[in-house]
Amino acid sequence: MAGKPVKAQEGWEAPGYLTKLGQDLNRCFAVQHENVVHGISCPCCDKASHYWFATRAAEDARITFANLFVNAQYQEFRNWIETSSKPFVVIADESASNNSVVIGGRAPLKTIYVPSNGVVEWESHSAEILNSIVAQVGEVEGALFLVSAGPMAAPIIMQLWDIAPNNVYLDVGSSIDEFTHQRKTRPYHSQDTKHAAMRCELPDCADLQRQVTVVVGVYGRPTYLKEQIEAIEQQTLRPAEIIVFKDHKDDFDFRFFEGFHDRATLITISRNTGVWGRFAAALHAKTKYVCVFDDDTVPGSKWLQNCLETIKTHRGLLGTNGLLFHPKYSYKHLEQYGWANPDKKVRRVDIVGHSWFFERQWLSAFWRDSDDFHQWRIVGEDIHFAHMLQKYLKLKTYVPPHPPYDIEMFGSLPESAKEKGRDAVAISMSEEGFSPMGKYLEQAKKNGFRLVMRTQLHALFFKIYRKWRSKKA
Template identity: 40%
Template sequence: MSDVTVILNGYKRKEQLNEQLEAIRNQSVGVDSVMLWYNYPGDDDLVNHDIMAEIPTAFSNINLGVWARFAYALNAETKYVCIFDDDTIPGSRWIENCLDTMKTHRGLLATVGAMYTIPAPANRNSSYFEHYIRFGWNHNNVNVQEVDWTGHSWFFEREWLSVFWRELPDPKYATCGEDMHFSYMLQKYLDLKSYIPPHPPDDKEMWGSLRGSEYGGVHSLWTEGPKNQRQIVNEFFNEQRNNGWRLIMDSGVK
């Protein structure tokens, strides 16, 4: 097998869980285990009980946000872990793509990421939502691309979870920030970078997300979070920057 455990994430996209599981089972390289973290969606009719009976599941009767699945992933027994957002359906060669990329670019991998593009001093208190280029399924890259942070499907070595949890998040960031945090922690403690494996436009089977533009947004923790969610994400971004998170563009700043 591939020495990979997949962690799925349940919330309100009940039917998408079935599609995700099928996509995982159809990978060109088989995975060792599939586990499910389930945040209670507020309505039992939105819970996919069938899939919970089929694969190992941890069910929270409250919504613990986006961070808890990274704690659940500590139960994996494989070298690698791949965590999926609930709107992320991978192509059949995604796991293979990640394993191949790890051989040449050992670091945090994902199906989407961003690289910031303005000088660091001006960006210290700027908006998280501005001044970056995306790469991955929604902005294809033919070659491996270094980015500042990653998202939607994270592929990494299980041992790196100890670094993820070395600094604990403020509870006010329950529904955001895990993506930036992981990239920053690996940079700070292990000197590892974040990368997007190749997402060639002519081979979607290598992509980590095939239907992100269709499934993203609706029923997400993001859209159903507090009205000032954008402000909260900006605060988190700037906290990480002020704490020492180095962006790629910083390397060119004297």
């Protein structure tokens, strides 16, 4: 559904692009009806999938657990179908076709088998598969349909429900495997496993849908905007809104943006405000959190989810790339954390850049002591934000985890960051930008900005610790 590669234990695989089955699943998920209930992943079993589904569910959609019939609920579900007197139909994977299905001493009205490699078969034969199922079902009314057809279950159910809405259709997944395959295929099938005792929680999806607004600035590198917006739209934690801040320049083509009008707001101004204006655009956000991106930052698909999880335990300014400065030398950093130096821990730093994740209400602190920001224009916003939050709200600055084994959690995809960071337009690549960064830092320190490494002794201890850590690794 997100165009990501998937491999199931049953053997079927989905490639790394949006297949026809993926498109059909997205259409099924968009259906809103009082008799349609969508099951989604819970955060305790699959956090990334939960965020993805919860932030894409229709506003009035009826939502329940995807694992409603498994884990601790399995025995109760099994007892229910074994004692039910309702006539039933089974639709199952063809790998079980050599077995005779009996549930509670009763045989189904019909047993229909579907291809094991449904993702591949669906690509060119979806109509044939659906027509075959419809023909085999025939005229059945008032029955219970137990559908165990992997990712094909939803479009099969929607097709049958459209033809015969008086039946009950359940996507039961592996919960009937003991009847169809006549063996235990999952840990929860055995009552003595931890899975059989798992009870999950499902938060309100609407809360996640209203969490984050993304702000993207556009000035010197508009060619990256389409790639950025597509990466932001593919976030597991989909933002409530995207604000594109178009800063002054008119010499680029914005026609592609028409495809995002229902999800994005375009703000255009008539003069260049440098790196500061996008934080004024962020004031238009209606959500609790805001994430402001540099125009060359393309995040991994779990970045906003990563930030939201981190800010719950480390309430402060978060960012993609963080620096710890040397207490003596202007703009010389002792350590860098983020995409360029992956680390599975949350790291406290002096400043962050490339993107900033924060509570919207903190913008009132950002704009304090900013009377002379116009004279800096192209630098200083990163230092200023960390300083103001430290000074007025007593908040620290952090880089969320960037585990080397999962780049989808990164605030910037490494290969993209390396390529775009070498761009001639990049401020960090120009003397015009780098020199004022050091001057702004010195000014902030004179005005009370406290570095994490406050003395040269702190810096020395840190160097010794870093050497010890690298030898241990």
